[in-house]
Amino acid sequence: MLSLAPDAPAQRAARALAGDKAWCEAGVSAGDDLPPTVWGLCQGSGVQPYRTCVDLTEPVYRCSCPSRKFPCKHTLAILLRWAGGAIPEAPAPAWVREWQASRGDRVSRAVAAADRARTGGEGTGRAAGEKAAVRRAGRVALGLAELDRWLADQVRGGLAGAAKLGYDHWDAMAARLIDAQAPGAARLVRNLGGYLDDPERLLAELGLLRLLAAGFARLDSLPDELAATVRLRVGLPVSAEEVLAAAPVRDRWQVLGVRDELEDNLMVRRVWLRGAATGRAALVLSFAGPGQVFVTDLVLGTELDADLCFYPEHLRVQIARRHAPAAPITAVPGALSVPAAMREYAQALAADPWLERWPMVLAAATPVRVGASPDGAPGGPRERWCLTAGDGHGIPVDPAAGAPWRLVAAAAGRPVTVAGEWTATGLRPLSVWADNRLVRL
Amino acid sequence: MTRSIQGGWPDVLASALVGTARSGEQADALLEAAAAHALRRRAGVALVPAARPPAAAPVDDARTVGPAAAARVGDLLALDSTGREVGPVRDMASRLELLAEWLAAAAAAGRRLPTELVPALLDAGRRHRGLRVLIAPVAGPLAGWLAGQRAEWSYASTAPPAQSTVDDGQVWELGSLAQRVVYLARLRRHDPDGARELLRAAWDAEPPDDRAELLKALAPGLSGDDGPLLERALDDRRRQVREVALDLLARLPASAHAQRMAVRASACVVVGGTGRIDVTPPEQCDRSMRRDGIAPRPPAGTGERAWWLEETLARAPLHIWPQPHEFLAREVREGWVGTLRRGLARAAAIQRHGTWAAALVDSLTADVLDRGRPEDRLLLEALYDALPADDLAIRATAALRRGLAGATAVGVDHVLALCPRPWPPAVADAVLAALGDQAGQRGTGWRIAGLCELAALRLPADLAPRVPVLLDRLRAAGPASPGLVAVERLARTLRFRHDMLEELA
Numbered sequence: 001m002l003s004l005a006p007d008a009p010a011q012r013a014a015r016a017l018a019g020d021k022a023w024c025e026a027g028v029s030a031g032d033d034l035p036p037t038v039w040g041l042c043q044g045s046g047v048q049p050y051r052t053c054v055d056l057t058e059p060v061y062r063c064s065c066p067s068r069k070f071p072c073k074h075t076l077a078i079l080l081r082w083a084g085g086a087i088p089e090a091p092a093p094a095w096v097r098e099w100q101a102s103r104g105d106r107v108s109r110a111v112a113a114a115d116r117a118r119t120g121g122e123g124t125g126r127a128a129g130e131k132a133a134v135r136r137a138g139r140v141a142l143g144l145a146e147l148d149r150w151l152a153d154q155v156r157g158g159l160a161g162a163a164k165l166g167y168d169h170w171d172a173m174a175a176r177l178i179d180a181q182a183p184g185a186a187r188l189v190r191n192l193g194g195y196l197d198d199p200e201r202l203l204a205e206l207g208l209l210r211l212l213a214a215g216f217a218r219l220d221s222l223p224d225e226l227a228a229t230v231r232l233r234v235g236l237p238v239s240a241e242e243v244l245a246a247a248p249v250r251d252r253w254q255v256l257g258v259r260d261e262l263e264d265n266l267m268v269r270r271v272w273l274r275g276a277a278t279g280r281a282a283l284v285l286s287f288a289g290p291g292q293v294f295v296t297d298l299v300l301g302t303e304l305d306a307d308l309c310f311y312p313e314h315l316r317v318q319i320a321r322r323h324a325p326a327a328p329i330t331a332v333p334g335a336l337s338v339p340a341a342m343r344e345y346a347q348a349l350a351a352d353p354w355l356e357r358w359p360m361v362l363a364a365a366t367p368v369r370v371g372a373s374p375d376g377a378p379g380g381p382r383e384r385w386c387l388t389a390g391d392g393h394g395i396p397v398d399p400a401a402g403a404p405w406r407l408v409a410a411a412a413g414r415p416v417t418v419a420g421e422w423t424a425t426g427l428r429p430l431s432v433w434a435d436n437r438l439v440r441l
Numbered sequence: 442m443t444r445s446i447q448g449g450w451p452d453v454l455a456s457a458l459v460g461t462a463r464s465g466e467q468a469d470a471l472l473e474a475a476a477a478h479a480l481r482r483r484a485g486v487a488l489v490p491a492a493r494p495p496a497a498a499p500v501d502d503a504r505t506v507g508p509a510a511a512a513r514v515g516d517l518l519a520l521d522s523t524g525r526e527v528g529p530v531r532d533m534a535s536r537l538e539l540l541a542e543w544l545a546a547a548a549a550a551g552r553r554l555p556t557e558l559v560p561a562l563l564d565a566g567r568r569h570r571g572l573r574v575l576i577a578p579v580a581g582p583l584a585g586w587l588a589g590q591r592a593e594w595s596y597a598s599t600a601p602p603a604q605s606t607v608d609d610g611q612v613w614e615l616g617s618l619a620q621r622v623v624y625l626a627r628l629r630r631h632d633p634d635g636a637r638e639l640l641r642a643a644w645d646a647e648p649p650d651d652r653a654e655l656l657k658a659l660a661p662g663l664s665g666d667d668g669p670l671l672e673r674a675l676d677d678r679r680r681q682v683r684e685v686a687l688d689l690l691a692r693l694p695a696s697a698h699a700q701r702m703a704v705r706a707s708a709c710v711v712v713g714g715t716g717r718i719d720v721t722p723p724e725q726c727d728r729s730m731r732r733d734g735i736a737p738r739p740p741a742g743t744g745e746r747a748w749w750l751e752e753t754l755a756r757a758p759l760h761i762w763p764q765p766h767e768f769l770a771r772e773v774r775e776g777w778v779g780t781l782r783r784g785l786a787r788a789a790a791i792q793r794h795g796t797w798a799a800a801l802v803d804s805l806t807a808d809v810l811d812r813g814r815p816e817d818r819l820l821l822e823a824l825y826d827a828l829p830a831d832d833l834a835i836r837a838t839a840a841l842r843r844g845l846a847g848a849t850a851v852g853v854d855h856v857l858a859l860c861p862r863p864w865p866p867a868v869a870d871a872v873l874a875a876l877g878d879q880a881g882q883r884g885t886g887w888r889i890a891g892l893c894e895l896a897a898l899r900l901p902a903d904l905a906p907r908v909p910v911l912l913d914r915l916r917a918a919g920p921a922s923p924g925l926v927a928v929e930r931l932a933r934t935l936r937f938r939h940d941m942l943e944e945l946a
Contacts, residue, residue, distance in 0.1 A: 148469075152468035207473065370492060407557075408587070
């Protein structure tokens, strides 16, 4: 429950509020026209008590307090009380019903918009949108053509020299791609600055960028799926309506990994899901600017019965509809052996050569240290780790992730199920299923 | 003139590094070849030859703590997260105390730390030795298993030392000073006589610089049998060696050294026929007195003979005197009371003699209040250190009842810091009462702050509900009430500890 909290102070405040003192009225209500909802009146510093209510199916919450943290301490506190069994069933007051009704309206509006997108829509709005899209495509094409020439210049002059250029060299090209409205390609170019001491990686990434630019130049002759992938990697936007128009996939989606990274002053949270029945991987992306907090409510170690809509040819999803509140995971099915997981990755890479990370769930893996420093002393600078099935081979753990001691301790030398992100430099372990619980790494 | 792309990844890379302008290939074709190679390498990632996994850790059936307790200890263990406020305390020492309290409480409840947090605890124990004894009870056999895999954690290893006794002998013969001190200290722990004999046999051959350090290793397990070797050390040419020997001898009331001091002290201080104590300070400080540690030159402001008397008393065993209360009640020849008291007080502090310390601490406190010399204050603190725990609690309680102002003047903070923790009920009551009385008054803010800081980590956590009552009263007294902030922080810390212990119950 507390992992929903935006930060540690909010957690503490919520714990303090979860006592009896502050709440003058509270209840759980459910009915035909009302999804299960917890609500309560909390006496704050003002005269009027704050009205707090939480729809348990999602959870979606609302509170009349002025706090700019979401969820606020009152929301967390009432959830804590509910989890502790301190809230009785009671008929919902009018303000709770009003809130749920207004939410119902909003959801139906979104669904209607999705329907319009699916059926093709009508009228001048769509025509105007198409004109804008064509204009943008032209600008992107110019930008990528410039990128293509620039890439050739880099290898013509030799990478040995290019590596001596500062970040500005790469950032300037990235900025031109931003101007050309190709943010995906821009990000890939900016990342090049991080590989200056690794010419092999630098060359590989330059080659993949060339592939992207060349692919975009002949987009019309590409198979549909590949064309969609190229568009996404270049950074052409896909509207939420378009995504929601796709056929939803229902499953028990298990949250097996959560990873936050700073990209360009923006915190990016990747939440990796895997369908317990379909075995399908999915990614929920969310963003937070400086000083903001994530508003995601997906908690590691829980699973939710939900409809997901996939972005075209991509792991990314939108959550279209939840069928039940999230519940703790009781088992992680569908973990793969190391060779099977690598085969799956190879297929994914064939469909999307620009794949930067791929979620893996490895069965019966054990972390082992390899390649200790020459004198055999562990902990040396060349110490590396891998995950092995005990057959004498293993796949590397991304050295950037550091020594995986938490994983080692949780596994305690026994084979465990490990979930993580596979990258060009190895696996970044994100969670481990050990002793019947999912442990964050 | 361009060449087509042939060859493997090394050729492609070589061309790219020097530049196609020189290697003669087409730039676009080279990039595409690079992409193809890169994808092939990524899709068919080379498996790493991996050693066999280490043997699994012993199975541990003990129950892990609940999720709330796990989350809390996770916060407490994030010791390096500077700037992040963990719990209600901000400084490292207090955070470590909270962590230690969590660990002790979990161990008492027979619960285990979540396994994934054991590495963080081992890291913490590496830098903070005080935590080490607390690790094994909460981490179970996993701690020893992990410690065997990382040199930095070897202090927690449960495996027997890898070297055999033959190698150990070599350490003593050939090792560095530090290694030899460690070796001697370890031997001293399970074979005190063996360790002494080893040092005695090597004594004359030891380099003078090493003798002091090696001699210190005899401190644990000190006994009368060590007397002869320490006597030999008193004749050493190095002052450092003699000082170590004197320190150790002071803890042996039956040694030859103690007997010599007893003879000197009894000659100077005699209970006369009238019951009055006659004092005759030494006439001189001869060689044998200097050998036994008496400093010949007095500090500024003290007469030579008075100083020699004080030094003699300070190093004489206390058992030669009558019962302290009876002895100290007697009349003393004019002018010598202070010297007599200071000498005996130093002896009580050095010998950590509870009864004598208790008998002397009040009169010395009065002296400190009168004159307040810094060395007297230090002596007073040393006396408090020697007091039995019950006595400390009674004194702290009494001092607080008299009022916080006077109490801080005689160092009640120090007494409270020495009291057993959590504080016994009488002390806890007195502290809360003192805070209630004084917090509303002007000019006591800094005293309140000090007291609150001590109390936050030492009051029994189940008193947490009583502090908000105190707070309400202070708030009612007005927003400017001094010490309010300190009491608020005390309330938060106590509440934190209260919740923490409840999660573990």
